[in-house]
Amino acid sequence: MNSESLPRRRARSGHANLTAHGEPWVWLTASSLALAIAMIVGLLSLIAWRGLATFWPVPLELVTLADGRRVFGEVTEREPLEPTTAAIAGHPGRRLVRTGDFDASGNHFEWIDDTLIADISQPEWATVVERLDAGRLHGIPRRLRHGDRVVAEGSVDVGEAFAREHPIARGRLLRAVWIDKHERGELQRQRHAARLAVVQAGLDAGAGSQRQSEAERRERQLAGEIERREQTLDEETAKLRGENAGWVVEFETASGASVPVPLDGIVRAWQPNRLSLAGNLGVYLSRWGEFLGDDPREANSAGGVFPAIWGTVTMTLIMAIFVAPFGVLAALYLREYAGRGPVTTAVRVAINNLAGVPSIVYGAFGLGFFCYVVGAGIDDVFFKASLVADGQPTFGTGGLLWASLTLALLTLPVVIVATEEALSAVPNSMREGSYACGAGKWQTIRRIVLPRALPGIMTGLILAMARGAGEVAPLMLVGVKKLAVELPVDGTFPFVHPEREFMHLAYLIYDVGFQSPNSQAARPMVFTITFLLVAIIALLNVTAIWLRSRLRRRFVSQHF
Amino acid sequence: MGSGASMQSVDRARQDIASEAVSRPGEPPQDRLIAVAAGLEVEAEVHDGVLKEPPVLEIDRFNLWYGTKQALHRITMPIPLNKVTALVGPSGCGKSTLLRSVNRLNDLVQSVRITGDMRLNGDSIYDPRMDVIELRKRMGMVFQKPNPFPMSIYENVVYSLRIDGETSRGVLDEVCEMSLRGAALWDEVKDRLQDSALGLSGGQQQRLCIARAIAAEPEVLLLDEPCSALDPIATGKVEDLIQELRGRYSVLIVTHNMQQASRSSDYTAFMYLGRLIEYGATTDIFTKPVLRETEAYVTGRFG
Numbered sequence: 001m002n003s004e005s006l007p008r009r010r011a012r013s014g015h016a017n018l019t020a021h022g023e024p025w026v027w028l029t030a031s032s033l034a035l036a037i038a039m040i041v042g043l044l045s046l047i048a049w050r051g052l053a054t055f056w057p058v059p060l061e062l063v064t065l066a067d068g069r070r071v072f073g074e075v076t077e078r079e080p081l082e083p084t085t086a087a088i089a090g091h092p093g094r095r096l097v098r099t100g101d102f103d104a105s106g107n108h109f110e111w112i113d114d115t116l117i118a119d120i121s122q123p124e125w126a127t128v129v130e131r132l133d134a135g136r137l138h139g140i141p142r143r144l145r146h147g148d149r150v151v152a153e154g155s156v157d158v159g160e161a162f163a164r165e166h167p168i169a170r171g172r173l174l175r176a177v178w179i180d181k182h183e184r185g186e187l188q189r190q191r192h193a194a195r196l197a198v199v200q201a202g203l204d205a206g207a208g209s210q211r212q213s214e215a216e217r218r219e220r221q222l223a224g225e226i227e228r229r230e231q232t233l234d235e236e237t238a239k240l241r242g243e244n245a246g247w248v249v250e251f252e253t254a255s256g257a258s259v260p261v262p263l264d265g266i267v268r269a270w271q272p273n274r275l276s277l278a279g280n281l282g283v284y285l286s287r288w289g290e291f292l293g294d295d296p297r298e299a300n301s302a303g304g305v306f307p308a309i310w311g312t313v314t315m316t317l318i319m320a321i322f323v324a325p326f327g328v329l330a331a332l333y334l335r336e337y338a339g340r341g342p343v344t345t346a347v348r349v350a351i352n353n354l355a356g357v358p359s360i361v362y363g364a365f366g367l368g369f370f371c372y373v374v375g376a377g378i379d380d381v382f383f384k385a386s387l388v389a390d391g392q393p394t395f396g397t398g399g400l401l402w403a404s405l406t407l408a409l410l411t412l413p414v415v416i417v418a419t420e421e422a423l424s425a426v427p428n429s430m431r432e433g434s435y436a437c438g439a440g441k442w443q444t445i446r447r448i449v450l451p452r453a454l455p456g457i458m459t460g461l462i463l464a465m466a467r468g469a470g471e472v473a474p475l476m477l478v479g480v481k482k483l484a485v486e487l488p489v490d491g492t493f494p495f496v497h498p499e500r501e502f503m504h505l506a507y508l509i510y511d512v513g514f515q516s517p518n519s520q521a522a523r524p525m526v527f528t529i530t531f532l533l534v535a536i537i538a539l540l541n542v543t544a545i546w547l548r549s550r551l552r553r554r555f556v557s558q559h560f
Numbered sequence: 561m562g563s564g565a566s567m568q569s570v571d572r573a574r575q576d577i578a579s580e581a582v583s584r585p586g587e588p589p590q591d592r593l594i595a596v597a598a599g600l601e602v603e604a605e606v607h608d609g610v611l612k613e614p615p616v617l618e619i620d621r622f623n624l625w626y627g628t629k630q631a632l633h634r635i636t637m638p639i640p641l642n643k644v645t646a647l648v649g650p651s652g653c654g655k656s657t658l659l660r661s662v663n664r665l666n667d668l669v670q671s672v673r674i675t676g677d678m679r680l681n682g683d684s685i686y687d688p689r690m691d692v693i694e695l696r697k698r699m700g701m702v703f704q705k706p707n708p709f710p711m712s713i714y715e716n717v718v719y720s721l722r723i724d725g726e727t728s729r730g731v732l733d734e735v736c737e738m739s740l741r742g743a744a745l746w747d748e749v750k751d752r753l754q755d756s757a758l759g760l761s762g763g764q765q766q767r768l769c770i771a772r773a774i775a776a777e778p779e780v781l782l783l784d785e786p787c788s789a790l791d792p793i794a795t796g797k798v799e800d801l802i803q804e805l806r807g808r809y810s811v812l813i814v815t816h817n818m819q820q821a822s823r824s825s826d827y828t829a830f831m832y833l834g835r836l837i838e839y840g841a842t843t844d845i846f847t848k849p850v851l852r853e854t855e856a857y858v859t860g861r862f863g
């Protein structure tokens with residue numbers, strides 16, 4: 001109570017008090033967390049904002065310059081001019097316009113100084129036309145023709161007629177493409193299989209043997225049949241294409257020229273200046289639908305990324321399937337069976353060091369070992385015929401399987417370290433309790449140690465998957481391709497083709513963003529792809545975390 | 561327990577007594593505990609009554625080292641069949657070590673070395689040909705701290721049957737109920753058998769461990785301070801349980817609680833610094849021990 005009168009045994013200073021309460025440490029720790037959160041949120045919201053905005057329709061502006069030239073496009077960026085220029089002219093800046101008449105000007109973008117602008121308008125019928133090839137076109141629809149017959153004249157009528165005729169033409173085209181890709185592809189495949197059978201027979205029984213001539217006879221027979229069927233397919237596609245031929249939409253571009261566009265060459269067309277909110281949303285969703293579900297077009301800078309999504313997810317899952325048991329078993333041996341000694345320590349240090357090896361080294365290893373040694377060996381034994389006939393390796397080159405295995409190796413240290421950590425966190429008293437019940441070592445591991453360590457193991461797996469899914473460099477060596485629309489799983493026997501090359505979102509970012517001749521136009525796509533990749537990784541992680549927390553609930557005691 | 565203070569006094573007296581003992585070999589030292597502390601060999605005082613009982617477990621000149629430090633010195637004691645035998649002694653005297661030697665849990669500690677032997681119903685425990693796993697199946701053990709497994713209450717209890725490959729639902733159900741009733745836990749958990757065992761309270765967890773230990777009908781039940789984590793009520797329940805097990809199981813129980821030892825055991829052994837000091841019928845140890853030292857310990861004047 002009256003502390004004044006009591007002798008003070010412990011010196012107290014304001015400084016000591018502050019440290020004792022830990023105030024500075026709270027601030028230090030909290031601010032570093034806040035910094036980390038700010039950076040993460042900043043990065044993610046930039047990606048999300050730009051990624052999500054890509055497909056939202058932007059108004060088309062018709063800019064008339066002082067010299068009479070006209071430019072038609074979306075304003076994608078604005079910036080102030082040099083301070084000096086701005087001061088003299090009294091104008092604020094310049095704008096970057098995505099012009100959409102690459103055919104005429106050879107440019108996708110143009111910087112326009114505000115000082116040079118005479119007039120800006122937003123014509124109601126200004127249309128963005130996404131073409132199957134040759135990129136976008138900005139123009140005003142004038143005429144819809146079928147051969148020489150004018151079907152509709154004037155923007156309003158053309159709009160109506162387009163809405164009527166376009167789906168029909170597009171349907172015919174898609175049917176023809178389907179025939180080319182699948183039905184003709186199937187015939188191709190049969191022909192190739194027969195050819196391989198001949199080569200195989202030659203390899204097995206010698207050239208000119210009876211077996212080979214038998215195979216050759218069968219090949220000839222099949223060839224005749226295939227030719228007949230191809231003729232019918234030819235007729236069918238010719239008919240479809242013929243019905244589409246002659247349907248043309250004429251657009252008037254900024255320069256006043258009339259540009260004819262084949263009706264079936266139009267993927268989608270919209271008039272951003274007259275779209276309602278619902279209309280905008282419709283275009284937005286339809287573009288997202290194409291993005292998620294279709295194959296890429298035009299050097300990956302347009303169309304969809306479905307094969308890449310598929311490749312990323314499959315590769316990550318296959319990688320997880322390989323790395324999980326492998327890593328867990330290795331960690332089990334290290335932690336539960338190996339004695340404590342210099343060798344074990346050395347192995348542990350080596351594993352930790354592996355985590356620091358540059359990923360491209362793993363890629364080189366994957367290429368050298370999996371593709372050129374294992375794959376070549378497999379080819380030699382099982383796919384000799386196709387090696388001889390096409391000069392093409394089957395497994396002896398990059399592919400989904402080898403890429404997954406390479407990444408499994410790459411992420412192995414993460415899994416081993418995390419698993420070891422989880423195993424050593426299992427209380428020894430639990431192990432002893434199990435032994436005291438008469439359980440053997442393996443029984444104890446399987447029934448007590450592993451289940452208890454499972455959440456920790458899952459954490460390792462989550463980290464490994466996140467790392468693997470975002471990795472690009474090694475993949476470039478072991479099977480990722482710029483374009484590979486044939487999925488490793490399809491309807492042709494044996495349905496799973498782990499040797500096929502595949503596409504990957506992370507590689508697509510690199511390719512579209514930095515290797516594309518048209519990288520500025522592709523930039524919004526890069527953001528969208530990045531957003532998608534982050535979303536997929538997040539989805540995989542959330543699933544794993546949800547699984548883990550379900551497991552954890554079973555193992556953590558609720559009382560204290 | 562104040563063992564720190566007594567250890568200090570022991571230390572102080574150590575040198576002169578040791579020299580005294582060395583100077584007069586053959587004469588029994590005056591204070592055995594000091595002699596023990598000085599590292600002298602001291603014969604254990606084992607009452608005749610113990611030796612007359614048929615033994616389930618015979619500990620025979622058993623020595624144990626952790627590395628170079630000897631933790632058990634020439635322990636020789638028979639554990640009577642179907643009786644409760646209590647091990648008492650100050651902290652760190654080797655009670656747990658002795659108990660863990662019986663089911664060879666010390667094999668898991670790398671630095672441990674032993675000499676001597678133990679026999680369970682005549683079978684040598686430390687015989688190299690002895691299958692440790694089979695041996696442990698013949699015993700049940702409850703540890704100082706509750707250690708339920710990360711699985712359901714039900715699976716915890718039937719764990720030893722599961723590892724033997726028992727799958728018959730009927731058998732498992734029956735064993736589960738019997739064991740939980742035996743451990744006085746049935747009424748508390750019968751509606752939540754499939755819940756995680758880790759959700760039980762500390763006392764419930766310990767009784768669950770007891771249920772687990774008796775589920776396999778062991779020949780010997782080893783209890784290492786089973787009540788140290790329990791409140792008086794749970795302790796009472798465990799003591800009642802021991803009373804029930806008496807006559808059906810051979811129980812070897814470590815305890816720091818003299819009342820508990822005197823109430824629930826038939827025989828009591830007093831250990832000190834890795835040695836057996838006195839061993840006899842509980843009533844004798846607590847009312848008329850042969851050695852003053854034992855009397856001092858059980859009455860709480862030392863230790």
Ligand SMILES: Nc1ncnc2c1ncn2[C@@H]1O[C@H](COP(=O)(O)OP(=O)(O)OP(=O)(O)O)[C@@H](O)[C@H]1O
Nearest residue numbers: 626627629631650651652653654655656657658669
């Ligand atoms: N794993 C080990 N390694 C080295 N020394 C050990 C080990 N376990 C126990 N000891 C030592 O062996 C001696 C006996 O320990 P033990 O655990 O058997 O004592 P206790 O009688 O059970 O004590 P308590 O009543 O506190 O549980 C102690 O001196 C202890 O320090």
Ligand SMILES: [Mg+2]
Nearest residue numbers: 655656657704
């Ligand atoms: Mg102990």
